[in-house]
Amino acid sequence: QKEVEQNSGPLSVPEGAIASLNCTYSDRGSQSFFWYRQYSGKSPELIMFIYSNGDKEDGRFTAQLNKASQYVSLLIRDSQPSDSATYLCAAPQGGKLIFGQGTELSVKP
Amino acid sequence: GAGVSQSPSNKVTEKGKDVELRCDPISGHTALYWYRQSLGQGLEFLIYFQGNSAPDKSGLPSDRFSAERTGGSVSTLTIQRTQQEDSAVYLCASSLSLSEQFFGPGTRLTVL
Numbered sequence: 001q002k003e004v005e006q007n008s009g010p011l012s013v014p015e016g017a018i019a020s021l022n023c024t025y026s027d028r029g030s031q032s033f034f035w036y037r038q039y040s041g042k043s044p045e046l047i048m049f050i051y052s053n054g055d056k057e058d059g060r061f062t063a064q065l066n067k068a069s070q071y072v073s074l075l076i077r078d079s080q081p082s083d084s085a086t087y088l089c090a091a092p093q094g095g096k097l098i099f100g101q102g103t104e105l106s107v108k109p
Numbered sequence: 110g111a112g113v114s115q116s117p118s119n120k121v122t123e124k125g126k127d128v129e130l131r132c133d134p135i136s137g138h139t140a141l142y143w144y145r146q147s148l149g150q151g152l153e154f155l156i157y158f159q160g161n162s163a164p165d166k167s168g169l170p171s172d173r174f175s176a177e178r179t180g181g182s183v184s185t186l187t188i189q190r191t192q193q194e195d196s197a198v199y200l201c202a203s204s205l206s207l208s209e210q211f212f213g214p215g216t217r218l219t220v221l
Contacts, residue, residue, distance in 0.1 A: 099151050099152040
Protein backbone atom coordinates (compact mmCIF):
# COMPACT_ATOMS: atom_id res chain seq x y z
CA GLN A 1 0.00 0.00 0.00
CA LYS A 2 1.27 3.44 -0.92
CA GLU A 3 1.83 5.73 2.04
CA VAL A 4 -0.40 8.48 0.65
CA GLU A 5 -3.04 7.60 -1.91
CA GLN A 6 -5.27 9.72 -4.11
CA ASN A 7 -7.50 9.03 -7.05
CA SER A 8 -5.72 10.38 -10.11
CA GLY A 9 -8.95 11.54 -11.71
CA PRO A 10 -9.62 13.52 -13.73
CA LEU A 11 -12.44 14.87 -11.61
CA SER A 12 -14.73 17.08 -13.62
CA VAL A 13 -17.24 19.43 -11.99
CA PRO A 14 -19.35 22.26 -13.39
CA GLU A 15 -18.59 25.82 -12.45
CA GLY A 16 -20.20 26.75 -9.12
CA ALA A 17 -20.34 23.17 -7.84
CA ILE A 18 -18.48 21.69 -4.88
CA ALA A 19 -15.35 19.73 -5.76
CA SER A 20 -14.40 17.00 -3.31
CA LEU A 21 -10.83 15.68 -3.34
CA ASN A 22 -9.89 12.72 -1.18
CA CYS A 23 -6.71 11.27 0.26
CA THR A 24 -5.93 8.29 2.47
CA TYR A 25 -2.72 7.60 4.34
CA SER A 26 -1.18 4.53 5.90
CA ASP A 27 0.93 5.95 8.75
CA ARG A 28 -1.28 6.26 11.84
CA GLY A 29 1.43 8.40 13.41
CA SER A 30 0.97 11.20 10.88
CA GLN A 31 -0.15 14.33 12.67
CA SER A 32 -0.43 16.89 9.93
CA PHE A 33 -1.49 16.99 6.32
CA PHE A 34 -0.92 19.39 3.49
CA TRP A 35 -2.79 20.19 0.30
CA TYR A 36 -0.79 21.60 -2.59
CA ARG A 37 -2.14 22.87 -5.88
CA GLN A 38 -0.15 22.47 -9.08
CA TYR A 39 -1.15 24.20 -12.28
CA SER A 40 -0.02 22.57 -15.48
CA GLY A 41 3.64 23.31 -16.12
CA LYS A 42 4.06 25.03 -12.78
CA SER A 43 5.43 24.11 -9.38
CA PRO A 44 3.25 23.04 -6.44
CA GLU A 45 2.04 25.71 -4.03
CA LEU A 46 0.62 25.16 -0.56
CA ILE A 47 -3.06 25.99 -0.22
CA MET A 48 -3.97 24.43 3.15
CA PHE A 49 -2.66 22.35 6.00
CA ILE A 50 -4.54 20.68 8.82
CA TYR A 51 -3.40 19.21 12.14
CA SER A 52 -6.57 18.51 14.09
CA ASN A 53 -9.51 16.23 13.52
CA GLY A 54 -12.47 17.99 12.01
CA ASP A 55 -12.75 20.80 9.52
CA LYS A 56 -10.57 23.77 8.72
CA GLU A 57 -11.97 26.47 6.48
CA ASP A 58 -10.13 29.09 4.45
CA GLY A 59 -12.29 31.02 2.02
CA ARG A 60 -13.77 28.61 -0.50
CA PHE A 61 -11.51 25.78 0.71
CA THR A 62 -12.28 23.37 3.54
CA ALA A 63 -9.89 20.65 4.67
CA GLN A 64 -11.34 17.74 6.61
CA LEU A 65 -9.33 15.29 8.68
CA ASN A 66 -10.47 12.01 10.18
CA LYS A 67 -7.54 10.36 11.93
CA ALA A 68 -9.52 7.29 12.96
CA SER A 69 -10.26 6.55 9.32
CA GLN A 70 -6.87 7.85 8.12
CA TYR A 71 -8.65 10.05 5.66
CA VAL A 72 -8.19 13.68 4.67
CA SER A 73 -10.19 15.62 2.12
CA LEU A 74 -10.32 19.00 0.46
CA LEU A 75 -13.60 20.62 -0.51
CA ILE A 76 -13.70 23.52 -2.93
CA ARG A 77 -16.96 25.43 -2.84
CA ASP A 78 -18.24 27.50 -5.76
CA SER A 79 -15.62 25.93 -8.04
CA GLN A 80 -14.17 28.22 -10.68
CA PRO A 81 -12.42 27.36 -13.95
CA SER A 82 -9.29 28.88 -12.36
CA ASP A 83 -9.38 26.04 -9.81
CA SER A 84 -8.58 23.59 -12.60
CA ALA A 85 -5.28 22.05 -11.55
CA THR A 86 -3.79 18.97 -9.94
CA TYR A 87 -4.22 18.80 -6.18
CA LEU A 88 -1.56 16.97 -4.18
CA CYS A 89 -2.05 15.61 -0.70
CA ALA A 90 1.07 15.23 1.48
CA ALA A 91 1.92 13.84 4.90
CA PRO A 92 5.20 14.16 6.81
CA GLN A 93 7.37 11.15 7.40
CA GLY A 94 10.78 11.32 8.98
CA GLY A 95 11.21 15.02 8.37
CA LYS A 96 10.13 14.94 4.75
CA LEU A 97 6.78 15.14 3.00
CA ILE A 98 5.39 12.12 1.20
CA PHE A 99 3.11 13.18 -1.65
CA GLY A 100 0.21 11.36 -3.20
CA GLN A 101 -0.05 11.01 -6.95
CA GLY A 102 -2.36 14.00 -7.18
CA THR A 103 -5.94 14.39 -8.40
CA GLU A 104 -6.53 16.34 -11.57
CA LEU A 105 -9.52 18.67 -11.23
CA SER A 106 -11.28 20.20 -14.21
CA VAL A 107 -13.92 22.86 -13.63
CA LYS A 108 -16.10 23.34 -16.68
CA PRO A 109 -17.65 26.77 -17.38
CA GLY B 110 11.88 38.46 -1.23
CA ALA B 111 13.51 35.98 -3.57
CA GLY B 112 12.04 32.55 -3.79
CA VAL B 113 13.70 29.25 -4.55
CA SER B 114 15.62 29.38 -7.80
CA GLN B 115 16.83 26.53 -9.94
CA SER B 116 19.13 26.33 -12.91
CA PRO B 117 19.11 25.49 -15.69
CA SER B 118 15.39 25.70 -16.42
CA ASN B 119 15.81 23.20 -19.23
CA LYS B 120 18.54 20.71 -19.92
CA VAL B 121 18.82 18.43 -22.92
CA THR B 122 21.58 15.86 -22.78
CA GLU B 123 22.65 12.70 -24.49
CA LYS B 124 22.36 9.32 -22.88
CA GLY B 125 25.48 8.51 -20.89
CA LYS B 126 26.43 12.11 -20.12
CA ASP B 127 26.58 13.54 -16.61
CA VAL B 128 24.39 16.49 -15.59
CA GLU B 129 24.36 18.88 -12.66
CA LEU B 130 21.24 20.65 -11.47
CA ARG B 131 21.44 23.58 -9.11
CA CYS B 132 19.11 24.84 -6.41
CA ASP B 133 19.31 28.12 -4.49
CA PRO B 134 16.94 27.91 -1.51
CA ILE B 135 15.26 30.80 0.24
CA SER B 136 17.77 32.54 2.48
CA GLY B 137 17.61 31.20 6.02
CA HIS B 138 15.73 28.04 5.18
CA THR B 139 17.46 25.15 6.90
CA ALA B 140 15.74 22.34 5.04
CA LEU B 141 16.18 21.59 1.35
CA TYR B 142 14.47 18.86 -0.66
CA TRP B 143 14.84 17.39 -4.12
CA TYR B 144 11.92 15.75 -5.90
CA ARG B 145 11.42 14.28 -9.33
CA GLN B 146 8.19 14.50 -11.29
CA SER B 147 7.69 12.49 -14.42
CA LEU B 148 5.01 13.49 -16.92
CA GLY B 149 1.58 13.16 -15.37
CA GLN B 150 2.97 11.68 -12.18
CA GLY B 151 3.19 12.79 -8.57
CA LEU B 152 6.24 14.01 -6.74
CA GLU B 153 8.89 11.41 -6.08
CA PHE B 154 11.08 12.24 -3.08
CA LEU B 155 14.81 11.99 -3.80
CA ILE B 156 16.84 13.51 -0.97
CA TYR B 157 16.45 15.83 2.02
CA PHE B 158 18.98 18.06 3.78
CA GLN B 159 18.31 19.50 7.24
CA GLY B 160 20.89 21.84 8.69
CA ASN B 161 24.17 20.08 9.40
CA SER B 162 22.60 16.65 9.78
CA ALA B 163 23.40 13.79 7.47
CA PRO B 164 21.08 13.95 4.46
CA ASP B 165 18.21 11.53 4.03
CA LYS B 166 19.10 9.84 0.75
CA SER B 167 16.43 7.18 0.95
CA GLY B 168 14.69 8.32 -2.23
CA LEU B 169 17.65 8.30 -4.60
CA PRO B 170 16.76 5.74 -7.30
CA SER B 171 20.29 4.53 -8.00
CA ASP B 172 23.93 5.20 -7.22
CA ARG B 173 24.08 7.34 -10.36
CA PHE B 174 22.28 10.02 -8.36
CA SER B 175 24.01 12.12 -5.74
CA ALA B 176 23.52 15.51 -4.14
CA GLU B 177 25.41 17.87 -1.96
CA ARG B 178 24.64 21.05 -0.14
CA THR B 179 27.51 23.43 0.38
CA GLY B 180 27.60 25.81 3.30
CA GLY B 181 24.05 24.94 4.26
CA SER B 182 22.72 26.84 1.26
CA VAL B 183 23.09 25.99 -2.42
CA SER B 184 22.55 22.39 -3.45
CA THR B 185 23.62 20.47 -6.53
CA LEU B 186 21.97 17.29 -7.75
CA THR B 187 24.26 15.25 -9.99
CA ILE B 188 23.11 12.46 -12.28
CA GLN B 189 25.90 10.40 -13.76
CA ARG B 190 25.64 8.38 -16.97
CA THR B 191 22.13 9.65 -17.64
CA GLN B 192 19.50 7.27 -18.98
CA GLN B 193 16.32 8.05 -20.88
CA GLU B 194 14.23 7.13 -17.86
CA ASP B 195 15.89 9.98 -15.98
CA SER B 196 13.92 12.42 -18.14
CA ALA B 197 11.63 14.36 -15.80
CA VAL B 198 11.19 17.67 -14.05
CA TYR B 199 13.45 17.96 -11.04
CA LEU B 200 12.00 20.15 -8.33
CA CYS B 201 13.78 21.67 -5.38
CA ALA B 202 12.00 22.96 -2.29
CA SER B 203 13.13 24.65 0.90
CA SER B 204 11.49 25.24 4.24
CA LEU B 205 12.06 26.55 7.74
CA SER B 206 10.06 23.73 9.20
CA LEU B 207 7.70 21.05 8.01
CA SER B 208 4.83 23.51 7.91
CA GLU B 209 5.34 24.70 4.35
CA GLN B 210 7.74 23.83 1.57
CA PHE B 211 8.39 26.44 -1.07
CA PHE B 212 9.13 25.02 -4.47
CA GLY B 213 11.41 26.30 -7.16
CA PRO B 214 10.37 26.44 -10.83
CA GLY B 215 12.06 23.15 -11.58
CA THR B 216 14.57 21.92 -14.16
CA ARG B 217 13.17 19.98 -17.08
CA LEU B 218 15.68 17.29 -18.00
CA THR B 219 15.45 15.53 -21.32
CA VAL B 220 17.79 12.63 -22.04
CA LEU B 221 17.97 11.77 -25.71
